[in-house]
Amino acid sequence: VLFAACELGVFDLLAEAPGPLAVAAVAAGVGASYHAMERLLDACVSLKLLTVETRGGQAFYGNTEMSRVYLSRISPTSQCSMLLYMARTTYHCWGHLAQAVREGKNQYLQTFGVPAEDLFTAIYRSEGERVQFMQALREVWSMNGRSVLTAFDLSLFPLVCDLGGDFFKDHLPEADLYILARILHDWADGRCSQLLERVYRSCKPGGAILVIESLLDEDRRGPLLTQLYSLNMLVQTEGQERTPSHFHALLSSAGFRDFQFKKTGAIYDAILARK
Numbered sequence: 001v002l003f004a005a006c007e008l009g010v011f012d013l014l015a016e017a018p019g020p021l022a023v024a025a026v027a028a029g030v031g032a033s034y035h036a037m038e039r040l041l042d043a044c045v046s047l048k049l050l051t052v053e054t055r056g057g058q059a060f061y062g063n064t065e066m067s068r069v070y071l072s073r074i075s076p077t078s079q080c081s082m083l084l085y086m087a088r089t090t091y092h093c094w095g096h097l098a099q100a101v102r103e104g105k106n107q108y109l110q111t112f113g114v115p116a117e118d119l120f121t122a123i124y125r126s127e128g129e130r131v132q133f134m135q136a137l138r139e140v141w142s143m144n145g146r147s148v149l150t151a152f153d154l155s156l157f158p159l160v161c162d163l164g165g166d167f168f169k170d171h172l173p174e175a176d177l178y179i180l181a182r183i184l185h186d187w188a189d190g191r192c193s194q195l196l197e198r199v200y201r202s203c204k205p206g207g208a209i210l211v212i213e214s215l216l217d218e219d220r221r222g223p224l225l226t227q228l229y230s231l232n233m234l235v236q237t238e239g240q241e242r243t244p245s246h247f248h249a250l251l252s253s254a255g256f257r258d259f260q261f262k263k264t265g266a267i268y269d270a271i272l273a274r275k
């Protein structure tokens with residue numbers, strides 16, 4: 001329901017309207033069937049995605065505060081691109097979850113007919129898909145960027161490296177701080193170790209690595225969102241979400257020390273380790 005309402009532009013139309021709109025106006029505004037739109041809007045109301053008020057026997061629909069802030073494209077904290085990416089890509093991969101659990105691997109071949117030996121060739125299987133994924137990735141930082149970047153005092157590290165090129169093969173520049181946000185969760189332990197060892201070798205003495213990921217509780221009993229992300233990593237990548245001690249083991253075997261982690265209380269958490 002959420003995906004369809006986003007895809008149809010219902011939240012955008014309501015965000016730009018001077019006030020709540022009747023079904024006919026919404027259906028005409030987004031080019032949809034009246035009767036079908038009425039059902040979608042009513043489901044959105046029950047899901048607390050929309051408000052409804054009745055005047056003169058007619059229902060008028062508007063955005064809830066949450067929809068206004070996160071679901072309309074004109075909002076600076078919009079999450080629309082991520083929702084569209086989830087609707088068009090992630091959701092389809094989840095349809096093969098049972099098979100992913102049987103095989104222990106992602107479902108690009110079954111879902112989209114593309115082999116996933118080279119993971120990001122499958123993820124970026126068309127230019128449109130690459131652009132959609134990039135736009136989607138950016139959005140979360142409008143909500144969660146501040147909490148991960150203020151988790152530690154980063155003023156000690158003047159030269160920061162955002163890894164580009166092919167980080168498994170290309171030369172990595174020397175820097176005081178390397179930020180790996182949502183990178184390690186794409187990869188199995190062996191590939192993570194390979195990358196972390198490369199980062200360690202390039203890192204200046206006294207420098208650090210900042211890993212930004214959604215951390216599982218040490219006993220793996222939660223948070224539910226992170227457990228679901230970990231299943232998402234199964235259907236879409238070669239990786240998983242990890243506990244702090246799992247990250248500690250990976251980082252310390254690459255040479256890093258002084259491991260610290262901070263749970264931010266939001267989706268993504270932060271880990272800092274020093275060379």
Ligand SMILES: C[S@@+](CC[C@H](N)C(=O)[O-])C[C@H]1O[C@@H](n2cnc3c(N)ncnc32)[C@H](O)[C@@H]1O
Pocket residue numbers: 120137138163164165166167168180181182183186
């Ligand atoms: C889940 S995204 C995270 C992107 C960004 N750090 C963020 O948090 O928004 C993983 C990123 O890793 C990049 N990537 C995958 N393989 C790579 C490689 N071999 N070298 C460099 N970047 C790579 C992808 O292009 C993608 O942008």
